[in-house]
Amino acid sequence: MKILIIVRQVPDSTTNIKIQSGGQDIERAGVKMVVNPFDEFAIEQAVQLKEKRSDVSGVTALIVGPAAAAEALRTALAVGADDGIHVQVDSYNALDELQTAALIAAVVRAGGYDLILTGKQEIDLDSGQLGPALAELLDVPHVGATVKLEVAADGKSLVARRRIEGAEEVVRVHLPVLLTCDKGLCEMRYPSLPNLMKAKKKPVKVVTPAEVPGFGDLMAGVGGTKMHSFQPPPERPPGKIIPGEPEEAARELVRLLREEAKVI
């Protein structure tokens, strides 16, 4: 069983996001970049499968991003991926997600991966397009927002639980399959220092768009949305602090919610 993990690098969630004065993008300088938290679940799940099963022949981690994205790839290698593919593009916003999916599909199509794991969504742009779109382009089924996974002993099928409104769906699919991972599947272990050192020696294949046959046509063939301006979110008017003893404050709150906000 060959496993592929798709990893993304995103600004740390606690980073203060500033918008460039022209509004074309956020300020990138000094922003701490980390592995997308949902992709961490994918990395850990892949490594656990490799540790538990004798039929896993390799775990490859792939990232699309500028040179600096190599650091996120190294985290995946330190946790336990065997090798990496770095598809180098100039900036994080150069392609939209459908185009990124098309690029990844072109790079991995001949790879013969049986199980592809990635996060449910990326926490910066929150779009969640990559997993399902990549599955479609590779013509494999996908299970979105997976919270539990059991691969059959023969490695030919798996049963996954996925989260939906107020319920969990239990689905059975045949490999090859792509899974997007949600919170609850597993927690990524912290890579140890020796493993971080070892990760530097693991092979990483760098692919540039020029090396992808028909790159231009591929990008012209799907998606093509452009993020053209960023604005701060609309400000909320200052809130009201309701004074008084608990009973008194509670009564006033309920009155305001009924008469002023009209929400109950």
Next chain:
Amino acid sequence: MTNDILIFAEQRNDKLHPAALQLVTPARALAAKTGGRVVACVIGQALSAAADAMAQAGVDRVVTMSDPALANYSALRYRTALAAVMEKVQPRVTLLPATFMGRDLAPRVAARLKAALATDVVDLTIDADGALDVGRPVYNGKALCRVRFPKDRPALASVRPNTFPAPQPGGNTAARDSLPYTPAPGDERIEVQEIARTGGAIKDVTEADIIVSGGRALKSEENFKILFELAEVLDAAVGASRAACDAGYQPHSRQVGLTGKTVTPRLYIACGISGAIQHLAGMRGSKVIVAINSDKEAPIFKLADYGIVGDLFKVVPAITAEVRRLKG
């Protein structure tokens, strides 16, 4: 491509998702600009009630696709079904609700039809050049990004629930037709074995109009009882912060926040939640926010419309009692 706007009217068990009806409002506004019609499609097995509800919501045409194989959602069967409807209707813009189903389905269909897609949008317009232009929150709601679509290919957008009001039901004047489901090779590769309700009879945070949410200050699973009591009188769901879930007070299925669920209810009541960025990311889209916290410096008060500085163990039961008293 026509100038029509297509709505994917999500239903389960012949019950429309509330977010599906809400799509009529932006679809009407877009159709007024493109000069096209609003077409709704309902995909499933038994769907007469869902199709009627859509027809009464002011759409011009309702297309149904009914087949036993479509009884439960499957990413593969539904992408084949929706793609077939889109190829028939040839809409300029297709809207889906940004629900678990819509978020799962839209990218597959967009990739299949070589279309373009933006997810979780909160604003839609047609610009001077005739291209779709949408707004969507990014970076945990710390910025709003505008996205322009290419003019020459079908556009798909999933719309954040509770962003637009549902139209008042009116007369049933919509034209009706149906299309058959023709499976694509391999559609059977996903088999739904079971749909297991989580949390019993209690509503899920992603399907509730009101959410009562608790943080680490609740101190135990047992203490969440006072939140469940308030939730019951308000017909609300109970949510929790990451800290509360990680401490084991509530399951992760109730977690609201960056790595939990993103919610946009009409009313969000945060009890003993300080307001870490991770939590705010999941609930800042709520219409009205109430914060109850003993620390008057807690960041949640900056976002709250109404705040009570006090002991939640006294305040929350007092709110429950007051709502109960008013409801008689």
